[in-house]
Amino acid sequence: MLSRSLNLILQSLPSPLHILQQSSSPSTMTNPRSKPNKNEATNKKADPDIQNLSIKNESTLEKTDAGEITFTDTASDLGGGEITRLFNIIDQLRECGVAEDISLPQLVVVGDQSSGKSSLLEALTGIPFPVAATLCTRFATQINFRRAQHSSVQVVVLPSKDATGNIRAKKASKTYPKMTGLIFEKILAEASVEMGLPQPGETTENILPSTARFSDDVLKIDISGPDQPLFSVVDVPGLFQTATIHQTEDDIAIVEQLVTRYIKNPRTIIMAVASSLNDIANQKVIQLAKEADPKGSRTVGILTKPDAVQHGDESRVIEVAQNKVARLTHGWFVVRNRSPDEVRRGITADQRIINERFFFQKDPWNALEKSQVGCESLKTFLRKLLLSHIRKEYPLIVKELDNLYQRCRDDIKELGPPRETPEQQRKLLLEISNKFHMVTRDALMGNYQLSALEFKQLRLRTVIYDLRDKFVQEICSHGHLYFLDTKKDTEIRKIHDWICETYLKCRGPELPGLVNHTVMRILFQLQTEGWSKIAESLIESVKDLVDSFTQQLLAQTCGDPELRMNIWNLLDAEMEMANERAKEELQQILTDERGDILITHEVNFNSSVEESRKKRYISDLSGNKDESLDVSSRASLNAPKMVEEPLFDLFNRSFRTQEEQAILEIFDYLRSYYLIARSRFIDNVAIQVVERHFLGTGGSARSFSPKLVGELTDEQLQDVAGEDFGVVQQRRGLATRLERLEKAKKIARAGYGI
Numbered sequence: 001m002l003s004r005s006l007n008l009i010l011q012s013l014p015s016p017l018h019i020l021q022q023s024s025s026p027s028t029m030t031n032p033r034s035k036p037n038k039n040e041a042t043n044k045k046a047d048p049d050i051q052n053l054s055i056k057n058e059s060t061l062e063k064t065d066a067g068e069i070t071f072t073d074t075a076s077d078l079g080g081g082e083i084t085r086l087f088n089i090i091d092q093l094r095e096c097g098v099a100e101d102i103s104l105p106q107l108v109v110v111g112d113q114s115s116g117k118s119s120l121l122e123a124l125t126g127i128p129f130p131v132a133a134t135l136c137t138r139f140a141t142q143i144n145f146r147r148a149q150h151s152s153v154q155v156v157v158l159p160s161k162d163a164t165g166n167i168r169a170k171k172a173s174k175t176y177p178k179m180t181g182l183i184f185e186k187i188l189a190e191a192s193v194e195m196g197l198p199q200p201g202e203t204t205e206n207i208l209p210s211t212a213r214f215s216d217d218v219l220k221i222d223i224s225g226p227d228q229p230l231f232s233v234v235d236v237p238g239l240f241q242t243a244t245i246h247q248t249e250d251d252i253a254i255v256e257q258l259v260t261r262y263i264k265n266p267r268t269i270i271m272a273v274a275s276s277l278n279d280i281a282n283q284k285v286i287q288l289a290k291e292a293d294p295k296g297s298r299t300v301g302i303l304t305k306p307d308a309v310q311h312g313d314e315s316r317v318i319e320v321a322q323n324k325v326a327r328l329t330h331g332w333f334v335v336r337n338r339s340p341d342e343v344r345r346g347i348t349a350d351q352r353i354i355n356e357r358f359f360f361q362k363d364p365w366n367a368l369e370k371s372q373v374g375c376e377s378l379k380t381f382l383r384k385l386l387l388s389h390i391r392k393e394y395p396l397i398v399k400e401l402d403n404l405y406q407r408c409r410d411d412i413k414e415l416g417p418p419r420e421t422p423e424q425q426r427k428l429l430l431e432i433s434n435k436f437h438m439v440t441r442d443a444l445m446g447n448y449q450l451s452a453l454e455f456k457q458l459r460l461r462t463v464i465y466d467l468r469d470k471f472v473q474e475i476c477s478h479g480h481l482y483f484l485d486t487k488k489d490t491e492i493r494k495i496h497d498w499i500c501e502t503y504l505k506c507r508g509p510e511l512p513g514l515v516n517h518t519v520m521r522i523l524f525q526l527q528t529e530g531w532s533k534i535a536e537s538l539i540e541s542v543k544d545l546v547d548s549f550t551q552q553l554l555a556q557t558c559g560d561p562e563l564r565m566n567i568w569n570l571l572d573a574e575m576e577m578a579n580e581r582a583k584e585e586l587q588q589i590l591t592d593e594r595g596d597i598l599i600t601h602e603v604n605f606n607s608s609v610e611e612s613r614k615k616r617y618i619s620d621l622s623g624n625k626d627e628s629l630d631v632s633s634r635a636s637l638n639a640p641k642m643v644e645e646p647l648f649d650l651f652n653r654s655f656r657t658q659e660e661q662a663i664l665e666i667f668d669y670l671r672s673y674y675l676i677a678r679s680r681f682i683d684n685v686a687i688q689v690v691e692r693h694f695l696g697t698g699g700s701a702r703s704f705s706p707k708l709v710g711e712l713t714d715e716q717l718q719d720v721a722g723e724d725f726g727v728v729q730q731r732r733g734l735a736t737r738l739e740r741l742e743k744a745k746k747i748a749r750a751g752y753g754i
Helices: 002-011 015-024 038-045 081-095 117-125 181-194 249-263 284-292 314-321 340-344 349-359 375-415 422-445 450-454 460-478 489-505 518-527 531-557 561-593 604-621 645-654 658-695 706-710 714-721 725-751
Strands: 028-030 059-063 069-073 106-111 140-147 152-158 174-176 218-225 231-235 268-275 299-304 332-334
Touching: 081 375, 081 725, 106 117, 106 249, 106 284, 117 231, 117 268, 117 299, 117 349, 117 375, 152 181, 174 181, 181 218, 249 268, 249 284, 268 284, 268 375, 299 314, 299 375, 314 332, 332 375, 349 375, 375 725, 422 460, 422 531, 422 561, 422 706, 422 714, 460 531, 460 658, 489 518, 489 658, 518 658, 531 561, 531 658, 561 658, 561 714, 604 658
Parallel strands: 106 231, 106 268, 140 218, 268 299, 299 332
Antiparallel strands: 028 069, 059 069, 140 231, 152 174, 152 218
8 A cells, every 4th residue: 555655656647747757857856955954954854764764676765965865766667676565565465454453554644624635635646536525525545556557446345344244244346447536426425325324415414313424444446557656545534623514513523533543553654634724723633643643753744725825824834834833753745736716717637736836936935945845745755754664664564463473373272172063062072071081091090190299189099099998997987886896894795785685675486595587687787877877978078079080170171161161060960960879879788788688608707706606615714704794594503413523613614594695696696797798888889889980981080071972962062062152253253363464474474585
């Protein structure tokens, strides 16, 4: 865009202008000032970028002995080489839409309505812009001049970056054979319709309140031809401060905001057009330009309508032009365009150039430096300024594009893989579940990674062993009613009394001295009442551990918090079912162990009972007879005469009544069976409950498996892995932006030969 600007500055005018240019300087364009003065020094000082500019191969800026800056053009048509390449790159960057992401160098013409902005644009571009206030444009117009073999005019409306959906898509372009006043009016009218705006000149009375009156869309006009120079300029709607039948009070703020967005671009060169008829302090354009460019380094002041200034007021305008009133780095220019009367009289563009030149040769305007007056001087200056501006900003643009591209990639990566379709959703869940499955497998086998050492929950098998050890300790210490291996006489008496009491309560039709078969079952059930609570506590602990493990592992394998929560919600139901199955399994084990039938095939059971008997007999014979039994039927025996006293005394030590013997036998059987059943119960809980329902295949710790993902329906996939519509839109926007930035990056870096 800017590329085309520089070329038009010297070459956009018709052949009569070229004759004037040749008469001024055949090969070197030099400021026609004869000697330096105070004003000249001011203007030179205000243009540091241009003074240091040097263009390789194509053209060179040089200083004369008098300190003047000259532009030596070694390729008068600028159709090739480095300059054209740079300008074309900027134009290509704008065409690929990257101006939405970064600031690109551009030339923007701004001014109040009736400031002469349209006449200036006509002089710069040769296009007959509407000059009547009633025909003000309601959108920005970007005009590009292209060098091509055949002449044509291509027009397209570029939607604003805030547009969405189908509106966001680039509109189809229209082509015209050439540009005329009537065609330009038709283009503006059709663009207004396409943007949904009122027609130029339409009054507010005929506009519905809901109808937009200004648009952020851009009308792009490409004018191509063999004699067209490279040039680009953006025209924005004119500023105004009073409502009329064509524009409302609300429109004042809308236009001001639109203009401000353009001129706040740090790479925009502001052509601030001000009327010589009004004090510049009262013109809105100067205020906005100062706010957008406080140092005035990007602003070029342009005073119009000097020929309409009242006699005696010329000094006021001249002081502004000499950069004494509102100082700008690049100073001020004064131009004389066709007046409305001259337009009506048919004064041509060629004649306008001649009239302007003669006007500034008259007093008092001839006091101004020739480099400050006339459209030709303005074009020459803009050409130098734009060239300097592009060369200075180009490396920064390349760097900024690289940074934005990387940032956009990071933003897309942060969103995670796309998951709009069931296939994408299943693929993502399979990837996560595979990672989850492998880490779980290692955790259950004790194959820990370094990260597992930092999180106790991830050392699943280790913590399970700790819980099982605690469970065994609890069962052995508090799982019984009585500690059957006690050596304390008081405890032994309590146990025997408990057995005796139960034995007496359970008498049935059996013969005296025999034991009812229900006694052992009841005693065992009473002895093991504590197992259930301890085992249930183990199940809760294991469940909490597996839940914590799953959540911690999901945090490592799934970076999206929302997706992670959805996966957890899916697994939570599966894990709760596994927990319920574990509880049911425990109750079944307890029922089996504490049921009506006591069963053991433990080979050591009988030997354990016999060992207890032997120990008791030995104790009795050694004089340590257990006197803890208190049975009412107990009797003492006198030694028969035929039995020797020592032998009978030995017999009497070991003698028990039937009831005493039954109680001791019950104790021996109960103790041996309890120890066997306890070990069996501990193992069954560990294997059939913990391993089967929590850790084993199908257990809750392995619930997030590829198998589970493979069985999910499309509806379930959407519920779990489906993206929020806002995220989908964000991803699509980032993908579009990344594609745009990648294309722009290639274009820009190609300019560096990278």
